[in-house]
Amino acid sequence: xxxxxxxxxxxxxxxxxVKRGRPLDQGEFHLVVHVCIFNSSxxxxxxxxxxxxxxxxxxxxxxVGGSAHAGESSRMAAERELFEEIGHKVDLSxxxxxxxxxxxxxxxxxxxxxxxxxxxxxxxxxxxxxxVCWASKDQIVRMIExxxxxxxxxxxxxxxxxxxxxxxxxxxxx
Numbered sequence: 385x386x387x388x389x390x391x392x393x394x395x396x397x398x399x400x401x402v403k404r405g406r407p408l409d410q411g412e413f414h415l416v417v418h419v420c421i422f423n424s425s426x427x428x429x430x431x432x433x434x435x436x437x438x439x440x441x442x443x444x445x446x447x448v449g450g451s452a453h454a455g456e457s458s459r460m461a462a463e464r465e466l467f468e469e470i471g472h473k474v475d476l477s478x479x480x481x482x483x484x485x486x487x488x489x490x491x492x493x494x495x496x497x498x499x500x501x502x503x504x505x506x507x508x509x510x511x512x513x514x515x516v517c518w519a520s521k522d523q524i525v526r527m528i529e530x531x532x533x534x535x536x537x538x539x540x541x542x543x544x545x546x547x548x549x550x551x552x553x554x555x556x557x558x
Contacts, residue, residue, distance in 0.1 A: 386453060387402065388454055389415065414489060415452040415461065416451050416487075417449060417451075418447075418462075419497065420544050421497055423499070424500060425518070426545070428518070428520075428521075428524065429518055430517060430524065432515045433514065434512060444527055448468075448469040450468075459495075462476055470513060472506055474497065482496040482551060483543075496547055496549075498548065503516055524541050525538050525542075
């Protein structure tokens, strides 16, 4: 059974570990990671979730995502999720999350990387991922509008595309 470290509102570990699925108490938070891989054509690698998944079955999603296991750092969880879900190994030791979004139950760290990935070289996790493909920002927004993509805020997708190849809230100026 998967276990999660519990953090306080300031993202400090509390030394408490809970099993996945147990409702979190007031003031308890856990860590979730997302990895977004872009190619040189400004397309995002997206995955379609399996039809039998409890959450968002058959919906398209970002490259990979999932909860950090107890004892994992954000980076370790991102590397593990990437390898588990699509069989792609990457070293994120020199990478920080591009941004973090707080949600009711925790913290969502988003890693954005640029890398040419051959889809034929990927090994999809049968229990999680149905298929993968490359998609433009406009394609993803249309998928959200049609209900075939997880209903992220369209502004989040725009921000992910805007944050590619940079840190910070300011546009990289020439």
